[in-house]
Amino acid sequence: MRGGRLERTLPAPLFPDPAPNRWRWPVAARVEPRSPGSAEQVVRVLLWVRTAGRSPWIYGVPTATEVATLSLPDLRPESVVTVLDQQRVADPSRRVLFGTTLVEEDGWTYVFGGDDGRPASRPASHAHVARVPEGGLADPAAWEYWNGSAWQTRTRPRPVLGDGRRTGVGSAFSVVRTDGTYVLFTMAAGAEGLTTVAAYWACSPTGPWHGPTEEFRPALPQGGTAAYNPQAHPELSDGGRLVLSYDVNWLETAGAAVMLSRNVSLYRPRFVTVRLGPPR
Structure with a gap:
């Protein structure tokens, strides 16, 4: 892509599945x-690795966080490295996947992630950094995790946000520094998480x-749809307004792929602008 015009496409898949019934989800990049x-x-x-599982793990059991390296300018895949393997964490609800969003500050890249604390109601999960x-x-070896009081290279990450009830994040959320x-920005905790975006600040x-x-x-289309994955786009923002995108999908997972193929516009991202100001 140059000047907003597509020059060429890359052969797929860039990140093939690492094993049968196991797949990679690309998330944040820089x-x-x-x-x-x-x-x-x-x-x-950043890649999330998930393994096929039964309900309530309908989107896969959290398995590991990986980082892929691509060359510039040809975007040739060079390597994929596991930075945090969670397979030894016996309880899948306590496994943490990093990479939902990145923030750069003073020579550091802050990598946010979350657990699947309540997989049937994801907006009640915990945020980690x-x-x-x-x-x-x-x-x-360069990764340091917040353990609740300090940064450590080998430690169990401790949540920085979420009580599992009134406060919490979805599996995909976004953080910006302004x-x-x-x-x-995340989907709200509880039942409102299917329709409502909430904000936190620190x-x-x-x-x-x-x-x-x-x-x-x-805004949501009518007929059994839900919003998720609010993502901030500071590079598109101007004049004190921040551009957010969000995704839409069917509430019912059974037959969702068929319904989406009949109406591909449903799954395309939607955009909204918000004005940031001091908390009230």
Whole structure:
């Protein structure tokens, strides 16, 4: 893509499934130095690995977080590295996948993620955060996790947001930093999580996080649909307004693929702008 015009497409799949009944979901990505201090840049893509499972794990059992490296400018896949393997965590609801959103600040990349604390009601999950020096996303030894009081390289990540009831995040949420404040957008906790976007704010990626505040309902097509995956796009924002996208899908998982193939426009992202201001 150059100047908004498509130049060529890449052969698929870029990230083939690592094993039968196991798949990779690309999430956040960024361009960074190949290694700390390097002048050469590469693309790093965070991948969620999930394994087929039964209800309530209809979207797969959380398995691992990986980082793929692609060369520039040809976007040639070079490697895929596991940075956090969660298979030894016996309870799948306590497994954490990182990469739903990235925030860059002062030479660090803050990587946010979440668990599937309540897989049947994902907006009640917990948010976690790790940090990596710029250029170190593909180095598992460079990852530091917030343990509740300090950053450590080998530790069980501790939640920075979510009580499992009134507050919490969906499996996909977004964080931006604006005027020194971190703002998190997610689907609201509880039943409203199917229709309502909530916001939290903090002065640090580790919190304390305040909210939820200023909830709003994005437009939805009629007939059994739900919103999810609110993502901020600061590169499209201007004049104090922030652009958010969100996805739409059918509430019923049975037959959803057939329904989407009949109406492909349903699954396309939708956009809304919000104005950020001091909390009230």
